[in-house]
Amino acid sequence: MWASWVCRNKILFEQECPHFGLVTAGFVKLIEDYCSYAKKVFMPITRRKIRSPSSWTYPSSGCVKYNTYAYFIRIVACALGVVIRDDREELLINISKRMVAGSAEMAETMAVRYEIQIAKRFGYQNIIVETDSWNMVNNVRGWLIGYTPNHLFYKDINMTRLYFNSFTISHVKRVGNNVAHCVAI
Structure with missing residues (x-):
């Protein structure tokens, strides 16, 4: 036609x-x-039915838990919030940062990348990452390969995660990510 x-x-x-x-x-x-x-x-994302927690839970002994939140403000601006707590629910680090991002997904990806760089800098070896972005969790778990700018971040996250003795990434509902949300805003 x-x-x-x-x-x-x-x-x-x-x-x-x-x-x-x-x-x-x-x-x-x-x-x-x-x-x-x-x-x-544009690789397809397969989704599995997994129940996401809606409240914060303690990590196992010897681990630290990173809750991250990315707030996409405008066309190119985003705010990142990172909260790091240990198994005694002690607040170890609380960070807010403004960055440039092209999309909400890129902002979430940059937030996770930023927090694992912080974990590496502070020498933590056993980390649990929680984010409210399903795409982020699935793409990092699946070692997704592609040619978009986000895929460069996924690759960097997956290469950096090899540094840690234990690295877990999981989804948490936004309600369970309130502290990181408040830090970002």
Whole structure:
């Protein structure tokens, strides 16, 4: 259909007589190229039915728990909140940071990346990361490979997580992430 409209417009407005078969073949090639590109870049996310906690729980002994929240403010601005607590519910670190991000998903990804960099800097070896972004959890767990800017962050997170003796990432409902939310805002 697109090929017929292109040919029609060229005849009516540009006084050209295009070859219909070549125009159609060009559109078919364009669609094939896009489908190939889309398979590489937009990988499907499989979701499993997992119950997410709606309140904060203690990590096991010797672990620290990182709760992160990213607040997408405007087109390019975001606020990150990171709260780090230990198994005695003691607040170890509380951080708020403003950054530039292109989307809400990128903001969440940057928040998790930022918090594991903090964990590495402070020498924690056993960490639990909690975020309210399902996409973030699934993409990090699945070692997702792709070609978007977010995938560079996923790759960096997955390479950095090898530094830790124990690294767990899980989803928590927003209600269970209130402290990090308040820190971000």
